Every structure is written in C-alpha cells, then in structure tokens.
Amino acid sequence: MMSDDELRQKVVEVLAAEFELDPADMIPTATLYDDLDLDSLDAVDMVVVLEKTFAFKLSDEERLRSIRTMDDLFIFLIDLKNQSA
C-alpha cells in the first residue's frame, strides 16, 4: 500500500503536471486558490485527475468544498486511502 509520503508526492506530481505548477510552490500551507492560482473550474479538473490517479471516488462534495490548502487536500486523500484499505 502507498505510504502517506508517497501519496503526497504523487499528488504534487500529478497536479503540477495538470496545472503547470512548480512543485516547489506546492508546500502544505499553500492555498489552492490564492497561492497556486487555481479557480473553481480547475477544482473540477483536479477531482477528475485525482480520481484517475488513485482509483477512488472523491464524492464527499461538502468536504471537497472545505479544502483550502495543499495540506487539507493531503489529509482528505490520506483519509480516503485508509478507508479504502
């Protein structure tokens, strides 16, 4: 099973590729909208690319909407990984 660190690395890797971001900017405290300049449409694509990468559903829309930072996203995905284990 993928470790938490491996998951974080994979998230950074796929989002950097999808949104043409610099991985160095994608620190845990970075906010998706302000610091990384993503918008609500990018969030739609983020869900698609993460679901394809990890093969689990990001269907908790309320929790998705509450994600502000990279770390929020990491924690959300680690929870999903553990649930699907």
Added chain:
Amino acid sequence: MRLPAENRQVVVTGLGIISSLGLDRQRVQESLRLGRSGIELVAERKERGFRSGLSGVIYGFDSSGLKRRYRKNLPEFGQWAWASVEQALEQAALVEADLANDERCGLIFGNDSSVVTGVEQCQLLAEAGESRGIGSGHIFRLLNSTVTLNIATKLQLHGCSWTLSAACASGGMAIGQAAELISSGRQDRMICGGAQEISWQSMCSFDGLGAFSRREDDPAAASRPFDVGRDGLVPSGGAAALVLEEKEVAVQRGATILAEIESYATTSDGHHVSVPSGEGIGRAMAMALKQGGLAAADIDLVMAHATSTQVGDAKEAKALVQLFGVDQGKDGPIIAATKALTGHEFWMAGASQVVYALLMSQGGFVAGHRNLEQADDACQGLRIAKQTMEFNPSRILCNASGFGGVNASLVVRVTP
C-alpha cells in the same frame, strides 16, 4: 473627441493568419506567390468511409506558448484563432494593456461549429459514466462562441464581443459588422476574423452530400474554381484575424494603415438552403458599391467566393459578368480564386479572403490559379488570374456566400 458617424473611416492596422498555406503572414504570402497548395489526401478520412479524403491541412502549429487555462478552453481552431489575433495585434503595434478594460474595443469572429468537442464530451461521458468525469474545459470549447468568449476574456475587453454564424459567409460578415460598429461610432477598435475547424468529425455529413472533389490522385489540382473540370470543393480551415480601427484613432497613435474597409453589404437569396441563386451575391456586390459611392469600374480586383462547385462558381461568374459589364465589352477587374490553393475555408473563408488579398497587394501580385485549364462558359470575358501576376490593386471586392443563401461583399481600399 469622437467624430460624427459620417466622418468616421475604418482602417486595417493588423493582419494575422494560420492556414494550410502557412502559419504566419510571410509564409502565406510566399505560398500565394508561388502557387503552393495546402491540400492533401488524408488517409484517415478514406478509412472512415468518406467519399473524398481531400482536405486542407495545417502542420507544425505550436500552442505551448498558451497557458493551460486557455488551452483547455479552446479547441484547436480556437488556438489558431488566438495565434492569428496575436499576429494581428503585433503588426498593429498593440499590446494587451492597450486593449484591456477599454469599452471602445471589441471582438467579433465568424464561426459556425465546434464539432470535435461535442463528439469528445459524449465519449468521455460514456467512459466515466457520470458527467463530472468530463472535466471543465469542454463546455467552453463546445460553444459556437468559443473563440470570442475565450479571447475577449484573455484580452480583458470591455466592449462588444460575440460570434457571428452565417455558414461560409461568417468571416466576411464578422469583418463587415465590426467595421459597421466602428463607423457608427459604437466602437473605436475591433478585432475581427473567422475560424474553421479541420476535422473529419465536422465534415462527415457534408462529405455525405457528395459536395467534395474526388480528384484524389492529384490533390493540388482538386480545387478548380471556374474550371470546366471542377468536381466539387475541398474542405479546409484555419483562422484569420484583422485589427480594425477608426482612422483618427489609428493616426493619432502613429499606427501604420494597411487598408481601409470602404463598404460592406450583405444580402440573402431567400431561395434554397444549399443552392445559391446568384442573384443574391450580385445584389450584395452592387449594394456594396452603392454604399461606398463607387462605380463598378473603381474595382480592380475581385476575390471571388469561387469554391469549385458546379453551380456556385457558374452563378457567381454570371453575377460578375453582369456587374462589371463584361458582356458589354468592358474589361472588368482581375478575378482571383485563391481557394484553388487553400480549398474552402468555410466559416473563416470571408475573413481569410481579405487577409490573402492584402498580403498579395502588399507583395504587388495576384496569385494565379493554374488549375484553370478551361474556363466555364459562364466566365466568358472574365479576367481570371491563371499565373501569378504583378499587380497593385487599389480597390478589392471580397465575396463570401454560404448555406441558407447568405452573401457578404466587402470593398477594401488598399493604402498606396
């Protein structure tokens, strides 16, 4: 101070072009001069059951300079449109900051389909099993107005912004309407043009009508406007853009004036969805002359719509013969039929027509049409350029017609 409408002139200060003849003005001008065809036989179309595999093709386009945010929202032809706009702005010596937040600057493009995205989104839905699996870009690529909605946002325009759909007259009408918005005083500067996708998805039902040339053994000879041996049009595409400005606005900022849009007229045949009446394009040309206060003899070059169809070319030829009094023994203007090289660029054709005309006039020549071996009887007396000839036109009449019997004629006065 804003000039009253009757004193406002509309000038061209920038041109941009992505076509089967090249990816920039210089290359396209060279292709026109050398008579280099952009038409090929596309094997995939034959494999998919097309009656004709002929198409204009565009190679080597690089969209990597465009940020992902714009790339994902623009179909390929929209990216061509953006590249053509960039070229036109660069020639007009305008940067994005000159346009941003300006209520007096707008955008009109001619476009009438965005089919590839429609097909793709249905495939993605089937694969994902839920609509959210499609992602965010498709809706903005799908709309007919994809070019204008994206480019107006990118340039932060505050003026008019819409797409004009009138089949193969779309691009010509976009220029005409943009010019009218300036001459009427509503806008001072307009970016305008036309875009056309090149894809089997957008062309399969058109091919099914048997409207495309079958001269597959010699693609460069397939598009034969006005020739007796013509057997249909060749589909093509790309994007063409112009920057239009009110003359005083252009002069005050020291812009180089390339040409003037002197008049514009549009008519409908009210006749048949696909068969032109001929009377309609004749009326559009006559109306454009009248609106410009011009006589037929003032026109020395015509960019004919001439798509290489049996009926369309003959009808347009008759209208030209009549308008210019060629049947009365008058010489008439030189007639250019550049679709012999490009194929028919449909929604873009009326706009690329103007760009090609100005690139040729800047180079002091008119492109020849070597596929014209024997002119149709309807062309009797018309001076259709067969070989590239040295020529410096002063006034160019540009025609565009489309399904539904729509017609547009523009008179473009070349800056000496």
